[in-house]
Amino acid sequence: MTFSISSMFARSLGGLALLIIVYSLICYFFFNQKYTYNKILFFLLIGLGYFYYATSLTGPSYISLVTHYFSSKYSVPLINYGTNFLLLINFGIGYFILSKMKSLLQQYAKVVISFHPIVSWIVNLFLISFLVLRNIYHTQFLKMNNLQYGLIGLIYGILTYLIIKYITRYFLYQQRSINLENEMNSLQVYTSHVEEMYDNLRLFRHDYKNLLLSLDDAIKRRDIDQVESIFNRVILPTNTKIDTQNTVLSKLSQVQSLEIKSLLFDKITLALKKGVKVNLEIEKPITPTTKIDTIDMLRIISILFDNAINAAAKAKDGEINFAFFDDKNNQILIIGNTTDEENVDLQRLTKQSSRILTLASHGLGLRNLRQLLSRYPFIENRFDSNDHYFEQVIIFHLS
Numbered sequence: 001m002t003f004s005i006s007s008m009f010a011r012s013l014g015g016l017a018l019l020i021i022v023y024s025l026i027c028y029f030f031f032n033q034k035y036t037y038n039k040i041l042f043f044l045l046i047g048l049g050y051f052y053y054a055t056s057l058t059g060p061s062y063i064s065l066v067t068h069y070f071s072s073k074y075s076v077p078l079i080n081y082g083t084n085f086l087l088l089i090n091f092g093i094g095y096f097i098l099s100k101m102k103s104l105l106q107q108y109a110k111v112v113i114s115f116h117p118i119v120s121w122i123v124n125l126f127l128i129s130f131l132v133l134r135n136i137y138h139t140q141f142l143k144m145n146n147l148q149y150g151l152i153g154l155i156y157g158i159l160t161y162l163i164i165k166y167i168t169r170y171f172l173y174q175q176r177s178i179n180l181e182n183e184m185n186s187l188q189v190y191t192s193h194v195e196e197m198y199d200n201l202r203l204f205r206h207d208y209k210n211l212l213l214s215l216d217d218a219i220k221r222r223d224i225d226q227v228e229s230i231f232n233r234v235i236l237p238t239n240t241k242i243d244t245q246n247t248v249l250s251k252l253s254q255v256q257s258l259e260i261k262s263l264l265f266d267k268i269t270l271a272l273k274k275g276v277k278v279n280l281e282i283e284k285p286i287t288p289t290t291k292i293d294t295i296d297m298l299r300i301i302s303i304l305f306d307n308a309i310n311a312a313a314k315a316k317d318g319e320i321n322f323a324f325f326d327d328k329n330n331q332i333l334i335i336g337n338t339t340d341e342e343n344v345d346l347q348r349l350t351k352q353s354s355r356i357l358t359l360a361s362h363g364l365g366l367r368n369l370r371q372l373l374s375r376y377p378f379i380e381n382r383f384d385s386n387d388h389y390f391e392q393v394i395i396f397h398l399s
Helices: 002-030 037-069 072-100 102-115 117-139 146-220 224-252 258-273 294-314 346-350 366-374
Strands: 277-281 319-327 330-338 379-385 389-397
Touching (some): 037 072, 037 102, 037 117, 072 102, 117 146, 224 277, 258 294, 294 319, 294 366, 294 389
Parallel strands (some): 277 319
Antiparallel strands (some): 379 389
16 A cells, blocks of 8 residues: 555656656747746746645635535535636636736846856755645645645745745845945946046156157257157057047947946957957947846946957957947947958857857857846847958847
8 A cells, every 4th residue: 555655656746747847848948948947947836836835725625615514425526526616716816926926026037047046946946845745645645634735835835935035135135235336346447547547648748748859859950850750650659549548438428327338448448458449339328228237238248348359359450349329219239340250150159059159259258148138038139240340239129
């Protein structure tokens, strides 16, 4: 008898596990791996969980009431037909609870599943544990009466809500603290950049006075060769450098986010140090959309710029073109760069394999970029390559 119950329990549990794994894998590949397996499994388990939490309370209670007030002649058909009707009620209860938790579950998916997958897997195991207890009750692998099963379902329902709520609240608070710290760091970095440029300007003004004295002396001596040499070696390159820095600063002033402004300044400075020409197109004041987490926006821009710098530095005439602007109900970010290859293999870039992604400059961080963009279904990513030039376009559909 014990062996029979054990076998029934094992088969039942194995069938449930197989169903969950197969269904979640089908969803994972059906959505073209746009959502992580962890995320799909969580929403499957939370849906099953609250449905079964409801059945643990209503099912045994209904059976107990029917058997108590009706004879076996009537109780059997009432249980058989009534149980099917009760399933619809339980679906309704589960749907009602989950609809009330919708915003909390969305925050949990965005904050916990995306950034703390290990914690999310632990929560998934907690949800699975109730499914195991449910199988124990139905197979009577361990003796459990209706009252005990109902109390366990109630406790699990309350604990599930509290666990998700406070884990989400904790990591949201942590993320906001990090955002505030990043904002302060960005302010310090940007301020230090401005101070550094001001100091360089003071030194330049001092050196320029000495240069003018040398130029004045050459003019008085009618030494045209020296005048031409000073102009070509010092004045012309310096003028170009000042124009470039002034253009960069004036364009960046249009970005209404200190963190992004500081990041762009850092990346542009790095590109210029590597001998890569940078062109900016930010003609009007722009405030990055708040529909995207600031850290995610910083990571998106950082990945795009790092790839562009790596590729442009290898090209014969390294150049990066960056544009950020509003277009009706969209925000558009474009970054293009010259490449050593005549055409970048776009098919290789679209593959998920990390081995392939490391082969080309534009593959670096592209897997992370895809994962970032997959969190925001309103973002569209396009890229093109032609005649030693590669361009990526990120479109933020805001309506």
